[in-house]
Amino acid sequence: xxxxxxxxxxxxxxxxxxxxxxxxxxxxxxxxxxxxxxxxxxxxxxxxxxxxxxxxxxxxxxxxxxxxxxxxxxxxxxxxxxxxxxxxxxxxxxxxx
Numbered sequence: 639x640x641x642x643x644x645x646x647x648x649x650x651x652x653x654x655x656x657x658x659x660x661x662x663x664x665x666x667x668x669x670x671x672x673x674x675x676x677x678x679x680x681x682x683x684x685x686x687x688x689x690x691x692x693x694x695x696x697x698x699x700x701x702x703x704x705x706x707x708x709x710x711x712x713x714x715x716x717x718x719x720x721x722x723x724x725x726x727x728x729x730x731x732x733x734x735x
Contacts, residue, residue, distance in 0.1 A: 639667060639722045643676060647730040652685050662720065669703060670716040672726060689728060702729040 643658040650656045658679075664671050677686040689701050696716065697703055703710045704727040710718050720726070 639720075641667075641672060641720055641723070642725045643672070644725055644727040646728065648688060649685065649728045649730060652688060653682050655681075667720045668714075668716065669705060669710055669718045669720065669726060672720060673716070688730075700731050702731050703727070704729070 639662045641660055641662060643660060645653060645656055645658070658676065660672060660675055662672060662675065673686075673689065676682055689697060689703075691698050697710075703716075705713060705718055705720065706724050707727075710716065
């Protein structure tokens with residue numbers, strides 16, 4: 639099963655690419671398993687620290703994750719199941735005042 643990861647902002651800069659295609663081998667792949675496979679790539683070093691909180695293993699509040707245009711908070715969070723040809727978008731959220 640193939641999915642696409644679309645990266646924006648600092649995430650794109652960290653891997654020097656705005657699109658990565660992954661072949662997922664799990665029978666029931668989730669956003670969490672897709673991210674784990676992404677972080678295991680040699681060209682994605684340090685990306686996990688930008689996206690996931692190291693203590694809780696949840697997505698940082700400064701990260702917006704969409705699956706085919708829907709925010710994962712409105713789905714099943716990082717346990718959202720993926721289907722063939724889904725696009726997972728990773729967007730950094732800027733806060734300011």
